[in-house]
Amino acid sequence: MIDLHCHVLPGVDDGPATVQEAIQLARGASADGITTIVATPHVDASHPEVRSARVRGAVAELRSALAGARVAVAIEAGAEVAFTRAMELDDAELHALTLGGAGWLLLECPLSTTAAPGFATAARLLARRGHRILLAHPERSPIFHRAPEQLDDLVAEGMLSQLTARSLDGRFGRTVRELALDLVARGAAHVVASDGHDANRPARIAAHLRNAGLDTALSDWLTREVPAAVLGGAAPPRRPQGTRVRPRRGLARLARR
DSSP states (O other), X not given: OEEEEEOOSTTTSSSOSSHHHHHHHHHHHHHTTOXXXXXXXXXXXXXXXXXXXXHHHHHHXXXXXXXXXXXXXXXXXXXXXXXXXXXXXXXHHHHHTSGGGSSEEEEEOOSSSTTOTTHHHHHHHHHHTTOEEEEEOGGGOHHHHHOHHHHHHHHXXXXXXXXXXXXXXXXXXXXXXXXXXXXXXXXXXXEEEOOBOSSSSOSOOHHHHHHHTBOHHHHHIIIIIHHHHHHTTOOOXXXXXXXXXXXXXXXXXXXXX
């Protein structure tokens, strides 16, 4: 699997504080079947010092540390960019922050109602500036809880959506789970990623896909085929036909934990 959204860089944002913690996060990802992690530190008002040059330097250091620890996970550079910060940055810097430098920008969907006004407008303006947009965790955003049709409009305009794996089996609550599964069922979700941060939010995907009842072909499309296209700067491949979503028994109980 390719994990397009993970806060794996140590000491950069709210991810691991130390190199050893970052190694442990990556080792857990490897055990889960993840072969490539895109490091996506927050680029927002709370982390104004995070720029592409710092990300590249931190990625190089982590690659060296992982090689020394014999953790077989490839690390690519990227970022999770808040729309307010994205509107302040020039196109060259934004492109340098895209996933693998290939042109797809991971744009954070606001997690609070106070940060929501202007998001859709900003996303469209960024797209008009030539940036391909991958929407980070829309299923967790109050914007789309109230008006999921707004997400449909953005997807229809060529944007992709990335779900957090933990959303699929209720770890963020019933509302988030229901929207996540609905987006998968009707083809409005294109990527599943870990959004891993630390030991409490590990970089894991596989078990959440199984709990959500996603079949193998659909799981591969969401975690391998589309992410590979994104890292290659390409359009996503067609979704496989005949895929299904069948939540396992006991998932409702898990969602209430």
